[in-house]
């Protein structure tokens with residue numbers, strides 16, 4: 622994703638999210654500046670039709686709706702904050718391909734985990750991508766889930782590296 626893609630990101634976000642889950646252009650710009658190499662766009666016919674943005678985080682940390690990303694100094698987790706596939710491009714497998722691309726980058730970086738907050742009844746989709754719901758131990762992190770509108774938001778994780786020896 623480049624700064625020139627922000628207009629497309631805003632268009633796709635508006636197609637994909639409930640009004641209360643929409644985030645501002647300013648915060649989207651700031652996030653791209655703070656985590657440019659974990660932000661991806663998918664195109665069809667040269668036009669952006671899907672995006673995925675995340676940042677390097679710590680297991681158990683929930684991304685707060687509408688807040689800047691806070692990349693961790695010593696990350697152990699790729700946090701996927703926002704995946705959106707435009708209405709015209711649904712069902713083509715772009716969502717799973719973007720997720721697979723991000724997870725392979727995380728594995729190359731030896732991040733042990735990937736995590737996200739599932740919203741808008743997307744848990745079955747994320748289970749298909751290898752994620753499972755995970756209880757948050759910290760009540761403060763649990764509270765961050767309540768900012769998301771719609772069906773209850775759910776913290777989900779996937780272990781990326783299997784430790785041996």
Ligand SMILES: CC(C)(COP(=O)(O)OP(=O)(O)OC[C@H]1O[C@@H](n2cnc3c(N)ncnc32)[C@H](O)[C@@H]1OP(=O)(O)O)[C@@H](O)C(=O)NCCC(=O)NCCS
Pocket residue numbers: 637638704705706707710711712713714715716717738739740741742743744745746749
């Ligand atoms: C969820 C989303 C990213 C899926 O992207 P996509 O590229 O259209 O995914 P696909 O249609 O290729 O789906 C892959 C599989 O997941 C399933 N799936 C897709 N969305 C689903 C959903 N909301 N609930 C349950 N299953 C879903 C598909 O049926 C498909 O299953 P199959 O391979 O057995 O046929 C897309 O629908 C979207 O942008 N939704 C709105 C925003 C959103 O909810 N993002 C996730 C927030 S955490």
